[in-house]
Amino acid sequence: MGTYNAIELSIEGDVARVNFNRPEKRNCMSPELHRNMYEALDEIEAAKVKVIVITGNGPSFCAGMDLEQCFLEPFDKPELMAEINHYAFGWFTRIKKSKAVTIGKVNGYCFGGGMALAGVLDIVVAADESLWGLSEVNFGIFPGGGTTWTVCNNMNRKKGIHYSVSGETFTGKQAEEFGYATFAVPLAELDAKTEEVIGKLTNKGRIVLGKTKEVYEKVLGMDFEEAIDYEMAKFWELSRETNDDWVRTALASFKRREFKPGTQAYTLVNDV
Numbered sequence: 001m002g003t004y005n006a007i008e009l010s011i012e013g014d015v016a017r018v019n020f021n022r023p024e025k026r027n028c029m030s031p032e033l034h035r036n037m038y039e040a041l042d043e044i045e046a047a048k049v050k051v052i053v054i055t056g057n058g059p060s061f062c063a064g065m066d067l068e069q070c071f072l073e074p075f076d077k078p079e080l081m082a083e084i085n086h087y088a089f090g091w092f093t094r095i096k097k098s099k100a101v102t103i104g105k106v107n108g109y110c111f112g113g114g115m116a117l118a119g120v121l122d123i124v125v126a127a128d129e130s131l132w133g134l135s136e137v138n139f140g141i142f143p144g145g146g147t148t149w150t151v152c153n154n155m156n157r158k159k160g161i162h163y164s165v166s167g168e169t170f171t172g173k174q175a176e177e178f179g180y181a182t183f184a185v186p187l188a189e190l191d192a193k194t195e196e197v198i199g200k201l202t203n204k205g206r207i208v209l210g211k212t213k214e215v216y217e218k219v220l221g222m223d224f225e226e227a228i229d230y231e232m233a234k235f236w237e238l239s240r241e242t243n244d245d246w247v248r249t250a251l252a253s254f255k256r257r258e259f260k261p262g263t264q265a266y267t268l269v270n271d272v
């Protein structure tokens with residue numbers, strides 16, 4: 001496994017864990033952190049994990065872009081800025097398209113680009129006490145680089161516009177109410193809740209998890225009849241790629257009344 005300065009990476013079994021590791025800078029994303037994430041995703045993709053968990057060391061999840069290293073310092077070096085953006089938007093796009101289910105464990109501050117990250121992840125478990133905000137307007141810009149997209153896709157319009165134009169902060173508990181976080185729990189319960197969520201994913205098939213996500217994202221832009229066609233085509237693709245695991249093993253087991261699919265997950269044989 002590679003070693004990285006700005007993040008800690010561990011891959012064990014079905015789960016990859018990434019900790020942003022710039023606590024003294026509240027885990028704001030430096031050019032090095034962006035490069036580290038880009039390279040770490042090569043390792044994570046090669047390991048074919050089912051779940052990726054991202055969190056922050058110290059009191060912060062992510063305080064957004066490193067305003068000095070990503071904007072101030074390279075401002076008069078357009079080529080350098082373009083290179084920084086290549087890695088930044090590159091890994092954001094890759095994590096959004098990841099076949100693994102992505103989880104954000106929002107342990108503390110979550111500002112600007114940190115909200116963009118939370119917004120592209122599939123599941124967010126937030127500490128009630130975590131502090132969120134779209135602070136861009138506070139220094140004269142709007143939430144850019146995909147951040148407004150994540151606001152539009154995770155919050156309703158009234159809340160999205162309000163928090164974009166006011167820069168007002170809100171808590172993890174509110175983030176759950178707005179739909180930006182999947183769950184919010186007291187900070188003391190954050191690890192346990194996240195592990196519970198992970199446990200409900202790793203007992204599923206790897207290919208079915210990836211295709212479930214892919215179908216969800218694509219179907220959002222379709223009408224009903226298109227969706228039926230697309231879903232059926234992907235259904236048979238899944239069936240073939242898993243050697244018909246769902247019917248040959250799982251439903252065969254159901255026929256023997258060995259498990260109840262409503263409340264239990266069958267341990268697949270081919271889709272592992």
Ligand code: ACO
Nearest residue numbers: 024025026028063064065066067068109111112113135136
């Ligand atoms: N970029 C660069 N440095 C940062 C950032 C950032 N986004 N966030 C924190 N830091 C640095 C601070 O400047 C400080 O550096 P120093 O020790 O050299 O003085 C260090 O991290 C610790 O930060 P403090 O402000 O001392 O920590 P505190 O816990 O009091 O406050 C808070 C935390 C509220 C997150 C504050 O640091 C802050 O407002 N950060 C900026 C948040 C933000 O607006 N991010 C940009 C979003 S927009 C975008 O991502 C495009």
